[in-house]
Amino acid sequence: MTPYKTLEVFGPEHEYSIVDNELKPLPIVDRILKGFHGRIVNSVELPRFTIGKELQLHVMEIKPNAPFSSPEVFEETMHEAVTAMEEHVESKYNAHLLGMGMHPLLTLDETRIWPHRHKQIYAAYSKIFDLKRHGWLNIQSFQLNLPYSNEKDGVLQHNLLSNLCPFLAAIASASPIFEGKLGSHVDNRLHFYMENQREVRSVTGDLVPEYVFSLAQYKKQIIGRYSFDMAKAGADKCILNKDWVNSRGVIFRFDRKALEIRVMDEQECVKSDVALSCFIRAVLRGFVKNSKTRLLSHETIVKNLKSVIKQGLKANVDHPDGQTARQVCRHLLKVAFEHAEPEEKKYLPLIARRI
Template sequence: MLREKKRGNTTYKPLEVLGPEHEFSIVNEQLQALPIVDKLVKDFYGRIVNFVELPRFTFGKELQLHVMEIKANAPFKSPEIFEETMQSAVEIMLDFLKRKYQAYLLGTGMHPLLKLEGTSIWPHRHRKIYSELGRIFNLKQHGWLNIQSFHLNLPYSKEKAGVMLHNLLAGLCAYIPAISASSPIFEGAFGP
């Protein structure tokens, strides 16, 4: 059984390190979403928790029971180490999923065939929060239950540096969907 570790607070300069988080759908060979993230967590940790910390990466739950998040345990100073660590994490999880569940990882922006009735919200810890969010925002739609993403966390040491970094990246963000759209298909058909 794994033990939780306490992390220290370290301050980095803007763009000194990268902190990636990547979400994947767990699917079978027919690309059907498999709501088994809780089982996967229990396989590794012995009981259901939100996240499991392994030596180089952490994996765990998302809002959807079929979506798993993989993130680094510490930020990277090198894009090469970032790539190697995340690739290794994906290979470890994929190997386990294939052996135990005949399952795979699908890392697109959204699942191309998922019907909303084929998924569910994480039913364990934080379920009350998700239930309230569902009441307020109607989570039973593709923008909530059928979405995976990649986050790249960037540091800043002072508020002024954070605001400057945000403003610089905000201009770039408007162009990212145009160059990286990966979700033209949903519920098995081309979108509008």
């Protein structure tokens, strides 16, 4: 693994449903992977990007083979990847890729869980969780990995991102519809996601990451806590003491020395994913440079996030920079413009239009 400086690169991961011409979900990701590799595998590395499986057999992950320092290269590469895969599945399977945070029409009886290699992981989850829920089988997130070069930077970045969670959700919400009807929340993906592991609450917590002051504390109080609770519930060893099991909106990925942001819905186009990434990196850069950046209480952030999941940018929030999520996001956008690099600034007007 190449070591990167703090915030030096973007590491995106995208999730797309495979659908037919009527938007019916097609559980054929195993067939697609076999078509490239000759046998069923978890992922296939192509020249510039990698495609892989997810829990749901109708959802494909697309990610770059290496992270990006340039937003423009990010957009070019991932647009090429999505276009190439769209053309491939259309020609071979009469299928298409569908973004968004949730499939808008899917019913749970149309889904299947990945039945091949690593199926023991999903079997382990199914022992303690009910996987037949939208929060497991009908969610698509845009995940962004941001590197940290040392423990101090990682902890600071983690805590700052905790404060940003409600407002990233407000800007990125792209799941208003499920099962063909307008849902009760603006961000239905997060609404379902918050409850998908309710049998062992400590795995997701409040979705908003708790503040930490060291990696040792994180491993003991977060990973250690949910691993203990899962073991008590009868979980198999293959999902115990794993950093990736943590289902909060931001988690440490120690194998890649990065923070993985999971609170955002997959967007309708790659350019929007890039814009979100530029916004996040620029805001973090501004927060780090401002020693007076105020961290709200964990309880306040959780309350704000729940309001945003329900009402989006219109939500009333408890925040020094605005009374609504939209007002706070406008303030954050100003911070982003002030601290964005030239390439990043080109993408921020897209965030401005969204707000």
